[in-house]
Amino acid sequence: MERQRILMLAPEVAPFKKVGGLADVVAALSKSLAARGHDVRILMPRYAEMEHFDGAQALERPLIVRLGGHEAYGRIWQHTLPGSELPCYFIEHNQYFGGPAVYVGPSGNEDDNGQRFAFLSRAAIDFCEQMDWIPDVVHCHDWPCALTPVYMNTTEAERPMGRAASVFTIHNLQHHGWFHRSLLQFSGLPNSVFRSDGLESMGELNMLKGGLYHATKITTVSPTYAREVQTPDGGCGLNALLRFRSSDLIGVLNGVDLDEWNPTTDPHLPAHFSASDMAGKAAVKAALQVAYGLEVNPDKPLFTVVSRLVGQKGLDLLAACCDRLMADMQIQIAVLGTGEPDLEHSFDQLTQRHPGRFGSYIGFNNQLAHLTIAGADCFIMPSRFEPCGLGQLYAMRYGTVPVVRATGGLIDTVEPFDEEQGTGTGFVFNQATADALYYAIGWACATYYDRPDAFRQLQQNGMAGDYSWDASAAKYESIYDWAVSARQAAFV
Structure with missing residues (x-):
C-alpha cells in the first residue's frame, strides 16, 4: 500500500490526557500505522493538566482559526508520542481548553462543549493549511471531532482540505454532542447543513449525526458493535442513519499496546511472569x-x-x-x-x-x-x-x-x-x-x-492470543485506501 498522510484528530490521547479507552486506541493505532511507514500526525487540545508534556515546544506562529464571522487565535505546541518519533501537536486556547477537564460538565452536552469542540474541529482544517501539510485522510474520533467532515464537505469543498478523505470512528454511540442550533452560526458552517440528513435532530444540533452523514467512511471498534448500532436497541436513535450508511460502515477490533501491557516487563508490577512461568x-x-x-x-x-x-x-x-x-x-x-x-x-x-x-x-x-x-x-x-x-x-x-x-x-x-x-x-x-x-x-x-x-x-x-494492533492497522490501511479512492472519484 502507498504511504499515506494521516491526521489523527482526537479530544484525548494517552499518555498525555486520558478519560477512557479512546485515548489508548488513538495512541496505539497511530504508533502501529507509523511503524508501517505512514506519515501520521496527532492533533489534540492542550489542557491545563497533562502528563508527559515536559519537553513540548511552542511554535512561533499563532494558529488562526476561522469561525463564523470571527477569527480565534491559538498556540500550537509540538512534541512526540512517548516511545516513538511520532509527532503530536497540541492546540492551546485558554478559553476553550484552559481547564483540566476534557468533557466539561456532567453530561458533556453543556453549551461551552459545543463551542470548544466546534473550535477543535475547525482548528484541524486551519492547522493543516497553516502547516502546509494536507493529509490524505483525516481520522476523526468520536463526537468532539464530528464537525471536521462537515467542514470538509462544505466550506472547504473547493479548497485543498476538501479533497482529503475523512474516516470517522464511533467509540461509543451513546454520546452525541447535542447543542442549540445557534452553534451553527458560531461554527461558520452554512445553514444548509441544519436538516434531517445532516446536523438537525429534533430541532437541535447533533454533532455526531452530522459527522456520520458527512464522513467518507465510518468505523466502529468491533464487528459485532457495527451490527448492533444498526438496530433499534443499539443505535441510540441513529440506527436508521447507520443502516443508510451501512455500505460505508466497518467494524475493526481494537488492539493492545504490547509495550504498555506486557506481564514480562510491566514496570508497575512487583514481579513479572509469562505463560511459561506463572x-x-x-x-x-x-x-x-x-x-x-x-x-x-x-x-x-x-x-x-x-x-x-x-x-x-x-x-x-x-x-x-x-x-x-x-x-x-x-x-x-x-x-x-x-x-x-x-x-x-x-x-x-x-x-x-x-x-x-x-x-x-x-x-x-x-x-x-x-x-x-x-x-x-x-x-x-x-x-x-x-x-x-x-x-x-x-x-x-x-x-x-x-x-x-x-x-x-x-x-x-x-x-x-x-x-x-x-x-x-x-x-x-x-x-x-x-x-x-x-x-x-x-x-x-x-x-x-x-x-x-x-x-x-x-x-x-x-x-496465547494475538492482541497486537498489526491486524487492525492493516484493516485501517485498507479503509484509508478505500476512503481516498472514494473521495478522488467524487472529484472526477
Whole structure:
C-alpha cells in the first residue's frame, strides 16, 4: 500500500490526557500505522493538566482559526508520542481548553462543549493549511471531532482540505454532542447543513449525526458493535442513519499496546511472569490483596473490576449481587473506578460491610490499574453494551480470566469456555441481570476450586492470543485506501 498522510484528530490521547479507552486506541493505532511507514500526525487540545508534556515546544506562529464571522487565535505546541518519533501537536486556547477537564460538565452536552469542540474541529482544517501539510485522510474520533467532515464537505469543498478523505470512528454511540442550533452560526458552517440528513435532530444540533452523514467512511471498534448500532436497541436513535450508511460502515477490533501491557516487563508490577512461568503472578496477587486491604490468601479466587462506574458497564448488576456472592462463595472482589455517585457509594458500602473480602478504590490510578488487572484471577465486565472494551484484552494478556456479557467487542474477543473440550478464554453469559452475573461468577469460582487444571488452561489460552494492533492497522490501511479512492472519484 502507498504511504499515506494521516491526521489523527482526537479530544484525548494517552499518555498525555486520558478519560477512557479512546485515548489508548488513538495512541496505539497511530504508533502501529507509523511503524508501517505512514506519515501520521496527532492533533489534540492542550489542557491545563497533562502528563508527559515536559519537553513540548511552542511554535512561533499563532494558529488562526476561522469561525463564523470571527477569527480565534491559538498556540500550537509540538512534541512526540512517548516511545516513538511520532509527532503530536497540541492546540492551546485558554478559553476553550484552559481547564483540566476534557468533557466539561456532567453530561458533556453543556453549551461551552459545543463551542470548544466546534473550535477543535475547525482548528484541524486551519492547522493543516497553516502547516502546509494536507493529509490524505483525516481520522476523526468520536463526537468532539464530528464537525471536521462537515467542514470538509462544505466550506472547504473547493479548497485543498476538501479533497482529503475523512474516516470517522464511533467509540461509543451513546454520546452525541447535542447543542442549540445557534452553534451553527458560531461554527461558520452554512445553514444548509441544519436538516434531517445532516446536523438537525429534533430541532437541535447533533454533532455526531452530522459527522456520520458527512464522513467518507465510518468505523466502529468491533464487528459485532457495527451490527448492533444498526438496530433499534443499539443505535441510540441513529440506527436508521447507520443502516443508510451501512455500505460505508466497518467494524475493526481494537488492539493492545504490547509495550504498555506486557506481564514480562510491566514496570508497575512487583514481579513479572509469562505463560511459561506463572510464578510471579502469585506475588502480584499478594500485592493486590494488600493494596485493597484484603486477606492475603493465595488460594481464594480474586475477582476485579477496572472501569468507569456507569450503568453502561453493568456494574449496578455487580453491586446488586455482591452481598449474595459474599454469603455464598469463598471469593474476594476489588473494584477500581470512578463515575456515578450511587455506584461509588454502593462499592464504598460493600467495602465496609465485607472487610478483608471486598475492597474498592474510588478514583483512577494507572499503577494500581495495572496491578488490579495483572494480579487477579478473574476480571468482571458485565456491560450492557460494549463497543469493544480493552479491559478484557489486558486481562487475558496477564492470565486473568474474563467474566463478560455476550455483547459488542466482548463476544468478538472472548471465546466462551467449553468445559468438555477445554477450549475458550473466558466465562460468557447472555442476560444483563444480577442473577446471570451471579451464576457466571459462580461458574468461574467452581472452575477455580474444583477443576484447577481447566482454569489454568483458560489462563494459558488467553495468554496465547494475538492482541497486537498489526491486524487492525492493516484493516485501517485498507479503509484509508478505500476512503481516498472514494473521495478522488467524487472529484472526477
